[in-house]
Amino acid sequence: MKRLGLSGNYAVAYAVKMADVDVIAAYPITPQTTIVEKLSEFVANGELEAEYINVESEHSAMSACVGASLTGARVFTATSSQGLAYMHEVLFMASGLRTPIVMANVNRALSAPLNIWNDHSDAMAERDAGWIQLWVTSAQEAFDATLEAFKIAEDVLLPVMVNLDGYIVSHTYEPVVLPDEGLVRGFVPSRPLQNRVSPKFAYSIGVVGPPEAYYEMKYQVVDAIEKSREKIRDVDKEFGERFGREYKFVNEYMMEDAEYALVTMGALTGTAKVVASGLRKEGEKVGVLSIRCFRPFPKEEIVALLGDLKGVGVVDRAVTPGGPSNPLFAEVATTLYERGSRPLLQSFVAGLGGRDVPADDFKSMFGLVKDVVREGKSRPCIYVGLRE
Amino acid sequence: MTLGFRTIKEVPKDEFLAPGHRMCAGCTAATAIRQVLKAAGRNIIVTTATGCLEVATSYFPQTAWRVPWVHLGFENTAALASGIESAMKALRRKKKSEENPHVIAIGGDGGTFDIGLQALSGALERGHDFLYICYDNEAYMNTGIQRSSATPYCAATTTSPPGKRSMGQKTQKKDLVGIAVAHEIPYAATACPSYPIDLMNKVKKGLEVEGPALLHILTPCPTGWRFDISLGIELGKMAVLTGLWPLYEVENGVTRLTVQVPKREPVKKYLELQGRFRHLTEEEINRIQERADRLALKFGMGPLRQ
Numbered sequence: 001m002k003r004l005g006l007s008g009n010y011a012v013a014y015a016v017k018m019a020d021v022d023v024i025a026a027y028p029i030t031p032q033t034t035i036v037e038k039l040s041e042f043v044a045n046g047e048l049e050a051e052y053i054n055v056e057s058e059h060s061a062m063s064a065c066v067g068a069s070l071t072g073a074r075v076f077t078a079t080s081s082q083g084l085a086y087m088h089e090v091l092f093m094a095s096g097l098r099t100p101i102v103m104a105n106v107n108r109a110l111s112a113p114l115n116i117w118n119d120h121s122d123a124m125a126e127r128d129a130g131w132i133q134l135w136v137t138s139a140q141e142a143f144d145a146t147l148e149a150f151k152i153a154e155d156v157l158l159p160v161m162v163n164l165d166g167y168i169v170s171h172t173y174e175p176v177v178l179p180d181e182g183l184v185r186g187f188v189p190s191r192p193l194q195n196r197v198s199p200k201f202a203y204s205i206g207v208v209g210p211p212e213a214y215y216e217m218k219y220q221v222v223d224a225i226e227k228s229r230e231k232i233r234d235v236d237k238e239f240g241e242r243f244g245r246e247y248k249f250v251n252e253y254m255m256e257d258a259e260y261a262l263v264t265m266g267a268l269t270g271t272a273k274v275v276a277s278g279l280r281k282e283g284e285k286v287g288v289l290s291i292r293c294f295r296p297f298p299k300e301e302i303v304a305l306l307g308d309l310k311g312v313g314v315v316d317r318a319v320t321p322g323g324p325s326n327p328l329f330a331e332v333a334t335t336l337y338e339r340g341s342r343p344l345l346q347s348f349v350a351g352l353g354g355r356d357v358p359a360d361d362f363k364s365m366f367g368l369v370k371d372v373v374r375e376g377k378s379r380p381c382i383y384v385g386l387r388e
Numbered sequence: 389m390t391l392g393f394r395t396i397k398e399v400p401k402d403e404f405l406a407p408g409h410r411m412c413a414g415c416t417a418a419t420a421i422r423q424v425l426k427a428a429g430r431n432i433i434v435t436t437a438t439g440c441l442e443v444a445t446s447y448f449p450q451t452a453w454r455v456p457w458v459h460l461g462f463e464n465t466a467a468l469a470s471g472i473e474s475a476m477k478a479l480r481r482k483k484k485s486e487e488n489p490h491v492i493a494i495g496g497d498g499g500t501f502d503i504g505l506q507a508l509s510g511a512l513e514r515g516h517d518f519l520y521i522c523y524d525n526e527a528y529m530n531t532g533i534q535r536s537s538a539t540p541y542c543a544a545t546t547t548s549p550p551g552k553r554s555m556g557q558k559t560q561k562k563d564l565v566g567i568a569v570a571h572e573i574p575y576a577a578t579a580c581p582s583y584p585i586d587l588m589n590k591v592k593k594g595l596e597v598e599g600p601a602l603l604h605i606l607t608p609c610p611t612g613w614r615f616d617i618s619l620g621i622e623l624g625k626m627a628v629l630t631g632l633w634p635l636y637e638v639e640n641g642v643t644r645l646t647v648q649v650p651k652r653e654p655v656k657k658y659l660e661l662q663g664r665f666r667h668l669t670e671e672e673i674n675r676i677q678e679r680a681d682r683l684a685l686k687f688g689m690g691p692l693r694q
């Protein structure tokens with residue numbers, strides 16, 4: 001075991017090295033760059049025995065990853081924002097062909113206007129792509145989730161996206177515990193994976209799926225991601241047993257007797273927790289629930305942890321222009337809808353394009369949730385911190 | 389270098405593209421791929437871009453491919469092949485596998501000249517050991533005969549229709565082999581299924597060289613070019629004999645005509661067999677003849693038959 005001061009991006013790179021990946025195909029984009037630079041260094045030094053494909057675009061990065069993965073290689077890529085959007089069509093092909101690719105997505109806003117800072121619109125725009133989505137809040141979590149991602153992906157034959165907030169997680173140095181290589185190998189053994197492309201068998205892969213077949217083929221992806229819940233739980237449990245850290249589908253903070261809560265994702269969670277703990281000292285029964293696994297969505301946990309609350313505010317760091325609500329709110333509301341009694345839900349948007357969301361904003365969000373409960377009716381989406 | 393085929397009798401009887409696929413009757417793209425696979429043999433992995441060949445050979449639950457085959461998208465078949473080639477290299481080096489197949493990526497002219505050019509350029513530049521094959525039917529046939537940047541000057545397509553203000557395709561075909569050679573790859577060539585021995589030996593060479601190779605195959609298309617389905621092979625011959633489709637190869641930068649044409653046929657004989665050129669006047673035909681003359685000069689073909 002070693003303790004190193006690492007940025008979130010370097011933590012990801014170390015996890016990829018320790019997982020002994022065979023192929024990396026990636027294209028640089030801010031703020032993902034330090035992941036691929038570090039990996040290039042590992043490969044150049046012989047610390048990681050892998051083929052590093054310097055592709056000419058993210059579209060080709062994901063396409064090369066699919067090809068490599070089909071041969072039974074362990075495959076990694078990383079991107080962000082425009083790069084993820086550029087991969088869009090290939091993301092669906094990757095899940096449709098059931099390739100266990102692991103990708104780090106360093107969350108960044110989408111153009112226009114051009115913006116290199118953090119929000120969640122990149123990953124949210126890909127939520128229907130059939131990828132498992134994990135979200136982290138620290139460099140240690142980024143390391144751990146990346147290792148878990150390889151095991152999950154290879155067990156359920158679906159690609160996994162590990163999301164870390166641009167700059168806030170990707171470029172912040174924190175102490176990270178790196179387990180011994182041997183222990184990591186025990187968790188993600190270095191062996192050839194199931195291969196479907198080989199001169200040994202003349203499979204045809206990526207065929208035309210006519211109306212009589214497409215539906216069932218697509219349903220297999222739906223079924224696989226539904227059933228992946230159990231695997232994700234097992235992998236996380238095993239990770240906990242081996243390395244002493246376990247994450248579950250959601251992270252709950254002061255939720256036990258909470259009456260009001262905010263639902264968050266990613267790095268905003270930290271500030272929300274600090275504010276909640278302050279409010280607790282003032283006697284307010286508030287808590288924070290952060291979503292770690294966004295796909296598959298933790299329905300059971302949401303119902304169990306939020307169902308009996310008086311009021312819940314959902315903080316989206318992305319928007320769905322023209323939609324009835326924003327992405328995270330929609331998922332939480334839909335999940336709770338099936339329950340007869342449910343808390344009053346208030347939708348918030350905050351922090352688009354890297355706009356800071358200070359503690360005071362969280363304080364007012366907690367206050368607003370309480371207000372709308374008192375008023376008995378939630379308000380239209382509140383755009384926190386938006387200048388008139 | 390293993391010896392090439394000298395006569396058709398030496399060509400293996402194996403068929404790796406099964407009969408019964410859904411390519412049109414008289415399609416010479418199917419003939420070309422059949423020849424490619426015969427020359428390549430069993431130890432290969434084939435990728436194919438979206439297009440006629442892909443949709444007509446892989447309609448679930450059937451497949452015409454008797455070799456390992458993958459399709460991903462329209463513009464990314466060279467990137468897909470890059471991933472396969474690199475992964476196999478990594479797995480061999482890490483002793484996780486001993487497999488060492490040839491990788492062949494196939495795309496139509498749209499998937500190669502237009503939307504797939506970036507992925508192709510990347511793969512050629514990176515030096516993957518693979519053979520890229522462009523079967524060129526000179527338009528987007530799968531989606532209904534729309535023009536591509538491989539469509540020849542004045543050809544009628546559904547998006548370059550002749551009309552009061554247009555004589556059809558306004559631009560000249562891109563020089564794909566020239567683009568490939570600019571990447572300093574070890575081998576690039578043109579071919580045509582009307583010359584099967586020439587085509588198959590070029591496939592063998594392309595597979596044997598270390599690094600990327602590219603084969604640009606002209607495949608006359610009865611549906612899109614509007615000619616009788618019995619004439620595909622004849623059309624290919626006429627393209628070569630008029631000088632419009634010189635058969636040559638560029639090995640380590642050295643260009644060599646592989647099929648000499650001592651006496652060229654006038655381009656009119658080639659054009660008048662095809663509905664897509666029916667609207668041409670003498671003026672356009674002369675312009676196309678001038679192009680053939682220029683190509684003849686460039687590649688050292690014989691004079692026009694008088």
Ligand SMILES: Cc1ncc(C[n+]2csc(CCOP(=O)(O)OP(=O)(O)O)c2C)c(N)n1
Pocket residue numbers: 438439440441462463495496497498499500525527528529530531536
């Ligand atoms: C990104 C994308 N754009 C457009 C299409 C639609 N499309 C499918 S095949 C095709 C044309 C294929 O043309 P070509 O590569 O020349 O092959 P051919 O069908 O002529 O054999 C087009 C436009 C697609 N599948 N994907």
Ligand code: SF4
Pocket residue numbers: 410411412413414415416417418440441444525529530608609610611612
């Ligand atoms: S449209 Fe042309 S290229 Fe396509 S299958 Fe028919 S003949 Fe072949």
